[in-house]
Amino acid sequence: MMNRTTIIKAGICSYGMSGKLFHAPFINAHPGFELSAIVERSKNESRERYPESKLVRAVDELFEDDSLQLIIVNTPVQTHFDYAKKALLKGKHVIVEKPFTVTSAQAQELTDLAHSQNVHLFVYQNRRYDGDFLAVKEVVQSKLIGDIKEAEIRYDRYRPEISPKVHKESDLPGAGISYDLGAHLADQALQLFGWPQAVFADMMAMRDKSPVDDYVEIILYYAAHRVRLKASCFVKEPVQEYIFNGSLGTFLQKRSDLQETMLLKGVKPSVESWCPAPDKPDGFLHTTVDGKDIREERTAVPGNYMNYFEDVYQALVNGAPNPVPGEDGVRSIRLIEAAKESAREGKVVKV
Known part of the structure; x- marks a missing residue:
């Protein structure tokens, strides 16, 4: 494992099954990430396991938080394009759950936008x-x-x-x-x-x-x-x-x-x-x-799904290859x- 002195602060857009099982536990356990914010529109379930994270009531609040470097878009697929686009335009790195987007045209637009913004776009293919x-x-x-x-x-x-x-x-x-x-x-x-x-x-x-x-x-x-x-x-x-x-x-x-x-x-x-x-x-x-x-x-x-997050971390911090780039998501869709x-x-x- 390489240098982990750099800490990447991450926010998760949803605390449903995907957030509870596949994202929050790994971000929280990985020494290179900080689970900084979790969106729950009305519930407070994340407080039990992640009381040190910030509870956020609206997804848009994550995009406006200058302290966050990585946004995990794990909401319904119909929202992936809109949320990922907003995050990318704010200069955030983004992980998008699968299915990546509703159409390949949306997938390509997000991929092109990430390149133009000089940020990383990762598809979550665990x-x-x-x-x-x-x-x-x-x-x-x-x-x-x-x-x-x-x-x-x-x-x-x-x-x-x-x-x-x-x-x-x-x-x-x-x-x-x-x-x-x-x-x-x-x-x-x-x-x-x-x-x-x-x-x-x-x-x-x-x-x-x-x-x-x-x-x-x-x-x-x-x-x-x-x-x-x-x-x-x-x-x-x-x-x-x-x-x-x-x-x-x-x-x-x-x-x-x-x-x-x-x-x-x-x-x-x-x-x-x-x-x-x-x-x-x-x-x-x-x-x-x-x-x-x-x-x-x-x-x-x-x-070990942690290897995905390790690969994401190495891409962000040490310039390693993107484990699942937007181009892969485009092809799947x-x-x-x-x-x-x-x-x-x-x-x-x-x-």
Whole structure:
């Protein structure tokens, strides 16, 4: 770890689930950040765990606070563009939760604005730091199963009832599973395989009276392989969420990262490893190495979302690369838009 004598003062725009689990605990525990302000419009829940932070009643107050250097925009996706733009125009560095924005045009405008303001814009793609995804990434990059021929990435839930969260499950731009879980799927596919040649997608609302898609299947076309992305609200018994078949073999990996579970239990994260590994093997490899047939169970090394915040800190203080720049967010939203166009028109869309 590098120099942390510089302290970055941060403000969080919301203290809902995202703020409570994925942002406040990490900002508070990281030695290079100070959790300076938290927005709660009417409640006082943050006072119990973070009494030293300032309680703010309106998001706009964060933008006007000259002491804050970093703003975390973790409000509903429909507000991301407006809040991030205001923060950037005030010269603040900004972390924007996923989905990044409602449209790729908004995403591009924010990215361009951050460059013109000479500030950092980070997209919050924490699932890049899950242990299971890191295990898959290592297998792909090391070519342990040879050249990938086909891959499937799933992100499922069992949620047969429509959520009361209006911004996620009502007839609003950026709502639906294609944005909510699709933002993770698109980002991981692009991280592993880059930009595809074309997209074909099927989306529908399976739940009674659902105003938004709650099932999605997307096929990404590459020159020498295919990638399938799937998400559903009707998966009660999870299957293998990562199925990768290559020229030398197959790798199966379950979505097994325990960080969210630990955070829900109130476990405090740290810069050092703080989350246990899965209690039983969560991956299976069948491949050929030096002419030998290998079949083995594998257990992923625990991930750590603190590494995201460490990467953000190093970018801000020591000029390290942005871990998830706005350009990455633009590409993810463009991919979702292409998938929605494909599903709407029932055709392959070249991208």
